Amino acid sequence: MSDSEDAWLARIDPTHKAAFQSATVMVVGNGSVGSYLVEQLARVGVQYFILIDPDTVEEPNLSRTVFLRDDIGRKKTEALRRRVLAINPNARVITEEMQYELVPREMMRRYINSATIVVAATDTMRTQYAINRDAYFVGRPVVYIGIYAAAKAGEIITCIPTKTPCFRCVVGTLRETFDGSDEVRRETDYGTGRVAGVIALPCDIHHISTTAIRMILSIIASLQAENSNLALYLAGAMQRHLSVTLVNVEQDFWIFKELLGGSPGQYAAQSIWLVPQNDRECPVCAKRADASDPFSANITEVSNEELIRAAKQP
Amino acid sequence: MGSDPTEVDLNKLRDLVRRGQHTGNDALVPKTERVFVDKGKIVMGEDLDGRDRQALTRIVTETPFAARRDDEQNIVSRKFPPGAKPMTAGGVAGWLYDVTCELGTTYTFWTYFDEADGYYKTRVLEPHIEEFWCEPHRGHIFTSTNRLCLDTRYGGGAPTLEKAFSRTVLWANGFSVALQTGTFPFSL
Numbered sequence: 386m387s388d389s390e391d392a393w394l395a396r397i398d399p400t401h402k403a404a405f406q407s408a409t410v411m412v413v414g415n416g417s418v419g420s421y422l423v424e425q426l427a428r429v430g431v432q433y434f435i436l437i438d439p440d441t442v443e444e445p446n447l448s449r450t451v452f453l454r455d456d457i458g459r460k461k462t463e464a465l466r467r468r469v470l471a472i473n474p475n476a477r478v479i480t481e482e483m484q485y486e487l488v489p490r491e492m493m494r495r496y497i498n499s500a501t502i503v504v505a506a507t508d509t510m511r512t513q514y515a516i517n518r519d520a521y522f523v524g525r526p527v528v529y530i531g532i533y534a535a536a537k538a539g540e541i542i543t544c545i546p547t548k549t550p551c552f553r554c555v556v557g558t559l560r561e562t563f564d565g566s567d568e569v570r571r572e573t574d575y576g577t578g579r580v581a582g583v584i585a586l587p588c589d590i591h592h593i594s595t596t597a598i599r600m601i602l603s604i605i606a607s608l609q610a611e612n613s614n615l616a617l618y619l620a621g622a623m624q625r626h627l628s629v630t631l632v633n634v635e636q637d638f639w640i641f642k643e644l645l646g647g648s649p650g651q652y653a654a655q656s657i658w659l660v661p662q663n664d665r666e667c668p669v670c671a672k673r674a675d676a677s678d679p680f681s682a683n684i685t686e687v688s689n690e691e692l693i694r695a696a697k698q699p
Numbered sequence: 700m701g702s703d704p705t706e707v708d709l710n711k712l713r714d715l716v717r718r719g720q721h722t723g724n725d726a727l728v729p730k731t732e733r734v735f736v737d738k739g740k741i742v743m744g745e746d747l748d749g750r751d752r753q754a755l756t757r758i759v760t761e762t763p764f765a766a767r768r769d770d771e772q773n774i775v776s777r778k779f780p781p782g783a784k785p786m787t788a789g790g791v792a793g794w795l796y797d798v799t800c801e802l803g804t805t806y807t808f809w810t811y812f813d814e815a816d817g818y819y820k821t822r823v824l825e826p827h828i829e830e831f832w833c834e835p836h837r838g839h840i841f842t843s844t845n846r847l848c849l850d851t852r853y854g855g856g857a858p859t860l861e862k863a864f865s866r867t868v869l870w871a872n873g874f875s876v877a878l879q880t881g882t883f884p885f886s887l
Contacts, residue, residue: 486815510854514816525878553817560852668817686844687789692809695788696782696795696824 390475393441394430401602402430404609405684406417409433409499410601413516414460415505416440417449417587418530418594420468422504424451425598427469428633432476434461434469435496439484449587481635484682493519495678499547502529504597505552506570508582517544517552518679521669526551526604530597536585538633538641540662543600543619551627551670558661563640593652594678599678627658711743711829767812768792771817774860794860798868800877808847810863818856819863821847821870839870 407432412419415438415607423434442464456464461505462480469476481488481497485507488496497503503525513529520527521544529542529552542555549560588627603619610616622628633641636653645651665671742750774813775783775794786809793811800806807825812818823845828838830885839848841855848855849866859865869885877883 511816512814514818514854518815519818520813683790684813684815685789686812686815687791689844691789692822692824694787696807696809 391501393473393567397429398489400610400613400615401606401615402531404605405602406432407431408434408501408605408608409435410502410504410605411435411496411500412504412506413436413437414504414508414514416506416508417448418532418597419504419506419589420452420461420465421594422506422530422598422601424468424472425517425595426601427476428600432469432473433452434466434476435479435500436465436478436482437480437481437482437485438462439487445582448656449585449590452516468543486515486686490680490684493524497523497525500525501608502601504601505529514553515679515684518669520544521546521551521650522679528597528601529603532585532590532593535583535592535637536589536593537635537638538631539590541593541597541600541630541632543623543628543630545603545604545623545628546670549626550661551667553669555661556668557664557667558659592634593632596630598608600630622658626660627659629659629661631657631659651661653672712886771812771860772865778861779864798871799876800868800871802872802879804871804875806871806872806874808867808869810860812860813856816854816856818853818858819860820856821849821863821867823847836882838872838874838877839883 397405405426409648410423410426410431412423412434415423415436419436419438423436427434438461441459442459443455444462446452446461447454449456450459450461451468452464454511456467459467459625460480460482462482466478466480469478487491497520501518503520504647505513505527506515506529507516516527519530526543526545529544530539531542542552543549544552544555553586556684569649584643599615600619601613603617604615607616607620611620622630631640632654633639633656634654637646638653641655641657645655645656663670729744731743731745735742735744735747742756771794775796778800779794779796783794785794788809788811791811791814793809794871794885795807795809798806804826806823808821808823810819810821825839828840828845829842840846841848846855847867847870849857849863849870857866873883873885
C-alpha cells in the first residue's frame, strides 16, 4: 500500500501499523460483539479477515451491531464484508455463511492455520468448545467473549496454546467457583441450543467488547514490537496467569460487590482478572503430544433422520 | 529386514500401527513394535540397533478414539442395561439402550461422545417426545434434536459416559413424573 493510500491510518501508532496490516483475524460469530469488533479492527488497519456466521441481518440487530437498514436480509458475513471494504477497499475478507461445525474440516484447518488469532463470539457453547479444540491443536491464540445476562457484565477468556489453560479448563474453573450464579447465566433456547438474545444496551455490550479488542490488538502487536506498551498490556497479564477477565458495567453486580464493593473510590465499570486452573484430564490441553487430530472428526450434529435410520438397521 | 524405505515391509508396518491403535495407551506398546522416523525413513523398533537414537522421532500409533471406545465398552458391559449395543449414526459412534423407569415407561436412548465439545450427550429415540410434550424448557430436552439436557454446567452433556448414563436414567424418571403432573420433579 502506498503512503497516500495509507493516509487514513495516519493516527495509528506506526510501531504497530505493519503488524496490524499483516495480521489475519478469524472471527466466528458476527453479531453484536463480532461485528463491532471487526469494524474496530478494520479501523486500525487490520485488513485480512475470515468471517464465519450462518445468520442473516434482521431488524432487531440494528440497535447493537454495525449493520445498516440496507443490510437487512443479507448474510451477516456479507454485510460485514461490505462494511470492512467501505473502510478499507484493499481489505481481503473471506466469508463462510454457515455454522462453524458445518465448514468442511480440512477447510477449517486451513483457515485456522492462516489466522494470526481467532475470536470466538458465538451464542453456542458447543461451537465455542469446537473452536477451542481446533485452535489449540493448530496452536493459535483465541479470545473468547461472553456477555452475561442483560449485559451487566461479561467475560473475556484469552487462550494461548501451551501458555494458558484452554477454554474448556477455564470454563470448568469458572463453573466450580461460581456454580449456581443465576445472575450471570443467560437462558438457553431449548429449540436451538443457542443462548437466547437479551434486552441490553449496545454500549454495555460494546464496553465489554472493547476490552477484548485491546487484548486482540495487544497479541497482534507483540508479534512485531514485543516491548511496546500495547504488547506488554496482555503480556503482563499472561505473566501473572491472568487469562480470564470479568468486566462489569453495572455497579455492585454479582461478585464485583463482594470483591470490590468495600473498596473506596470503586464503581462500575470495573474489571476483575482471574487465574484459571488446568484440568489435568483435559482432552484438549493436558496431553498435547497425544492429542488426536480434531479435523479428522465429525463435529456436525447427527440429524434425527440419520439417527432413526441407524436405529432401524439390524 | 533393513531400514531402506524400499525394503520396509508395509504389511508389517500396517500391523504394527493397527496393534498400537488397539493398545489404546502408547506406553504399553512393546519396544520392538514401536515405529520411528529417521530422516524421513520409517524404522521399526526391532531395527534400531546402530542408529543414532537422538535423531529418531517416534510415531505415536495409539489413537485416543480406540482407547476411549475400549473404556466405553468396559463401562457399558458393567453398568448399562442388558441389551445395550453399539450404534453408529451419521458417522458418530454411540450406545443404544433401553431404560424402563419406576413408573413403567420404557425409553430408548442413544448416548454418544460429541467430538465438538468433548462431552457425552444423550438423544431419546422412543417414545417420540415431540408428539405429547410441547414445553421443552420444562422437560429438559432440546426439541430440535430430542437431545436431553443432562447438566447445564456442561452444555447439556456430561463429562463421562458413566455420568451421562446416570443422568439419563434420572431424566427418564423425572420426565415420567412430568408427563403425569406437568412438572419436572427436580432440576437437572
